[in-house]
Amino acid sequence: MEDLSLHLLDIVENATAAGATLVEIGVRQNSIKNELSITVRDNGRGMERDILAKVRDPFTTTRKTRRVGLGIPLLEQACHEAEGRLDIMSEPGLGTEVTAVFQVDHIDRKPLADIGATLVTLIVGNSDVDFRYESNIDGEKILLDTREIKAELDGIYIGDPEVLALIRNLFQKRRANPSRHTAGGRINGEIED
Amino acid sequence: MAKLKIEDLRKIKESKKGTLNLRDGAYRAKVTVHMGTCGIAAGARIVMNTLITAIEQNNTDDVILTSSGCAGLCSQEPMMTVEVNDLSPVKYVYLDEEKTKKIFREHVIDGKPVAEYALSMGSETTY
Numbered sequence: 001m002e003d004l005s006l007h008l009l010d011i012v013e014n015a016t017a018a019g020a021t022l023v024e025i026g027v028r029q030n031s032i033k034n035e036l037s038i039t040v041r042d043n044g045r046g047m048e049r050d051i052l053a054k055v056r057d058p059f060t061t062t063r064k065t066r067r068v069g070l071g072i073p074l075l076e077q078a079c080h081e082a083e084g085r086l087d088i089m090s091e092p093g094l095g096t097e098v099t100a101v102f103q104v105d106h107i108d109r110k111p112l113a114d115i116g117a118t119l120v121t122l123i124v125g126n127s128d129v130d131f132r133y134e135s136n137i138d139g140e141k142i143l144l145d146t147r148e149i150k151a152e153l154d155g156i157y158i159g160d161p162e163v164l165a166l167i168r169n170l171f172q173k174r175r176a177n178p179s180r181h182t183a184g185g186r187i188n189g190e191i192e193d
Numbered sequence: 194m195a196k197l198k199i200e201d202l203r204k205i206k207e208s209k210k211g212t213l214n215l216r217d218g219a220y221r222a223k224v225t226v227h228m229g230t231c232g233i234a235a236g237a238r239i240v241m242n243t244l245i246t247a248i249e250q251n252n253t254d255d256v257i258l259t260s261s262g263c264a265g266l267c268s269q270e271p272m273m274t275v276e277v278n279d280l281s282p283v284k285y286v287y288l289d290e291e292k293t294k295k296i297f298r299e300h301v302i303d304g305k306p307v308a309e310y311a312l313s314m315g316s317e318t319t320y
Contacts (some may be wrong), residue, residue: 001234010233017262069263071230121241125228125260141194152202156209159258161249163205166197 001074003113004038004102009121010071011040011098016126018044018096022147023122027112027135029104036084036104036112041097047090055088075100082109116171119144123167124159142170221255222277222301227270229263235270236289243293244273256301269312275300284312 001007008025015023020042029036047055058073075098076086084102102109119133123146133144144167150158157163226232226241237260244258264272269286275296276282283306285296292310300306 006233006238009228009238010230013228013230013233013260013262069230074230074234117238117242120245121228121238121260124241124245124258125226127259143194143196149197149202152199153206156206159245160205160209161245162208163202164245165249166201166205170195170197 001078001110003110004078004100005113005115005118007071007075007078007100007110008038008040008115009118011075011100012042012118012122012131014071014098015040015042015044015096016122016129018042018046020044020095020129022130022132024132025134027115027133027137029137031104031138034104036102036109037099039097039099041095043095046092046094046096048092052088052090056086072098078102078110082106084109114171116168119171120164120167124164127157127159144170219255220257222275223257223259224297224301225274225276226258226260227262227264227272227274228260229267229270231263231267232270232272237271239290240271240273240288240293243290244297247294247297251302253302266312272312275306277301277304280304280306285310286312 001010008027012023012025022043024039024041026037026039026041028039055072056076058070072086072088079086079100079102082102083106084100086101087099088096090096115133115135119131122129122131130146130150131144132147133142135142146158149163153160153163224244226237226244228237228241241258241260247253248256248258261274264284266272266286271288272284272286273288273293273296274282274284277300283300285292285307288296288310292307296307296310
């Protein structure tokens with residue numbers, strides 16, 4: 001995985017595969033504390049204790065449980081490379097919460113990159129699942145809740161190109177105006193998060 | 194706090210009034226992008242967003258997009274499956290942006306499967 005937005009896409013796909021109807025995503029960056037955290041909480045079927053114990057190991061993959069595979073080990077590796085950690089809590093029947101923590105300024109911390117493309121992909125690919133996304137990047141906040149959007153659209157499909165353009169735009173605005181905290185600046189014309 | 198503006202959503206709702214909701218089954222073609230860990234690492238998100246842009250640019254109103262998990266052919270990702278009404282479903286492998294655009298144009302819009310990018314089309318043998 002090249003960046004954290006792809007890891008996020010992958011982890012949320014786990015949640016939807018686990019039968020979640022609501023996935024709540026939180027991205028928080030506090031550069032003063034030098035901490036970036038990504039939390040994915042779902043209301044899917046959750047994991048039993050024995051699966052939870054094995055989920056970080058790519059070589060105990062069981063084909064019938066979709067939640068086990070390379071996604072979690074790869075994310076954990078990305079966390080460890082940036083002096084962070086990966087926490088997983090799960091309750092059978094209630095859901096799962098995955099929190100990935102990174103050091104913001106670690107040289108091996110992957111960039112957040114294109115969160116907008118990840119959300120658009122999730123919304124289009126899982127139109128029967130609701131997503132709540134909330135980010136706070138050094139005080140710069142974005143909130144997106146598909147339940148609110150769907151209520152407002154009143155039956156119009158949320159994956160309509162015009163709606164997706166609005167969603168994408170929400171993230172591009174931020175990318176076009178880097179705050180003073182976004183270290184790194186421009187790399188190949190892209191703004192690094 | 195950046196949020197979607199309610200006025201913008203209402204405008205879209207007004208402009209779409211009376212159009213068919215494809216999700217109710219009134220679609221001509223369905224494209225499924227395989228979005229497992231393998232697919233995502235290989236570029237499935239690019240495939241999905243290329244399709245979204247193609248639908249937008251063509252004003253296509255009878256094609257639906259969705260995603261699925263790993264299909265077990267991880268080495269051939271990114272993959273997608275195209276199902277056009279009255280045609281057999283076709284799985285495409287080793288996709289990139291250009292291949293996706295060509296498949297969208299020729300198969301999804303014009304109904305002519307692109308054999309060169311398909312998983313097995315034309316390679317079946319009888320023994």
